[in-house]
Amino acid sequence: AKADGRNRYRFFDSSLDAAARRRSLIEQELALAVAEEQLSINYQPLIDAQSRKVVCAEALLRWTHPTLGVISPAEFIPIAEESGQIGAIGSWVLRQACKDAASWPDSIRIAVNLSSRQFLSPGLLPLVETALRQNDLPAHRLELEVTESLLMETTIGIEETLASLSRLGLRIALDDFGTGFSSLSYLRRYHFDKLKIDQSFISDLETNSDSRAIVEAVIKLARDLRMSVAAEGVETNGQFELLRQLGCGEIQGYLVGRPKPLDRFEQYLRDNSTS
Numbered sequence: 001a002k003a004d005g006r007n008r009y010r011f012f013d014s015s016l017d018a019a020a021r022r023r024s025l026i027e028q029e030l031a032l033a034v035a036e037e038q039l040s041i042n043y044q045p046l047i048d049a050q051s052r053k054v055v056c057a058e059a060l061l062r063w064t065h066p067t068l069g070v071i072s073p074a075e076f077i078p079i080a081e082e083s084g085q086i087g088a089i090g091s092w093v094l095r096q097a098c099k100d101a102a103s104w105p106d107s108i109r110i111a112v113n114l115s116s117r118q119f120l121s122p123g124l125l126p127l128v129e130t131a132l133r134q135n136d137l138p139a140h141r142l143e144l145e146v147t148e149s150l151l152m153e154t155t156i157g158i159e160e161t162l163a164s165l166s167r168l169g170l171r172i173a174l175d176d177f178g179t180g181f182s183s184l185s186y187l188r189r190y191h192f193d194k195l196k197i198d199q200s201f202i203s204d205l206e207t208n209s210d211s212r213a214i215v216e217a218v219i220k221l222a223r224d225l226r227m228s229v230a231a232e233g234v235e236t237n238g239q240f241e242l243l244r245q246l247g248c249g250e251i252q253g254y255l256v257g258r259p260k261p262l263d264r265f266e267q268y269l270r271d272n273s274t275s
């Protein structure tokens with residue numbers, strides 16, 4: 001029994017080890033990623049559900065490591081957040097996205113994801129102002145996406161930060177809406193310009209009447225609170241039609257377009273502008 005116990009312990013220990021090793025490897029390699037230009041941005045279109053015109057693009061970070069290959073932002077963003085590296089990475093994304101978007105038609109906004117640490121940093125406001133000014137990007141073309149997990153962490157300073165960002169003239173979207181614990185109380189406490197309905201509610205929209213009821217209610221809620229509303233993860237024509245009929249303003253998902261590198265995204269814009 002003793003040997004058994006020891007083996008079990010060793011097994012548990014070594015798998016824990018592997019996870020911890022991967023984590024510290026990523027943290028270490030991430031330090032070079034910005035400098036060695038391993039990071040890039042993909043752009044995913046959002047279209048107006050009625051006109052079907054592209055109205056926005058979300059900047060999604062990509063990391064291709066020379067030996068580890070493609071590493072998902074879902075894996076490395078939380079690590080960067082904990083290690084503090086998100087500051088440098090997040091600034092790079094914001095500046096690069098504003099620069100790329102500056103040459104697009106004025107009717108197309110750029111949406112950039114903000115992690116909690118970035119949002120809570122005192123450097124955020126000057127960073128945003130500089131990114132707009134240096135690229136001649138009007139503030140109304142920038143949208144910042146924040147998640148409910150950010151709002152869960154603290155209440156200190158959030159209202160002030162949201163207000164000063166709004167005063168610049170940009171828009172703030174609440175991302176992954178519906179996945180947190182107190183989504184509704186955040187809507188009462190803070191001002192958002194837009195809600196993004198999480199893709200988990202969209203994926204079974206056609207088959208699950210509960211999801212459909214929730215999506216319908218969120219769309220109505222957004223309208224009553226004078227916010228715009230987007231659905232993410234739209235993959236089928238059935239989902240698109242249903243969302244359009246329910247009055248959802250914007251649609252994002254593989255059906256409309258996958259995230260693409262800048263050159264291919266701009267080609268997509270040209271292909272979809274004249275009709």
Ligand code: C2E
Pocket residue numbers: 044059060061072073074077090093113114115175176199232233234235252253254255259
């Ligand atoms: P998110 O902000 O919720 O972004 C949407 C994710 O859904 C993206 O995954 C996108 O590629 C994926 N997606 C879009 N349409 C569809 C669809 O039709 N079906 C399915 N199954 N998926 C779809 P991605 O690019 O892997 O990013 C994952 C997460 O990483 C993002 O979730 C966001 O939280 C984070 N992230 C990405 N870029 C950044 C960044 O620059 N800064 C920060 N702080 N976080 C980022």
Ligand code: CA
Pocket residue numbers: 058113145175
């Ligand atoms: Ca997002």
Ligand code: CA
Pocket residue numbers: 175176196198232
């Ligand atoms: Ca999202």
Ligand code: CA
Pocket residue numbers: 176
């Ligand atoms: Ca998400």
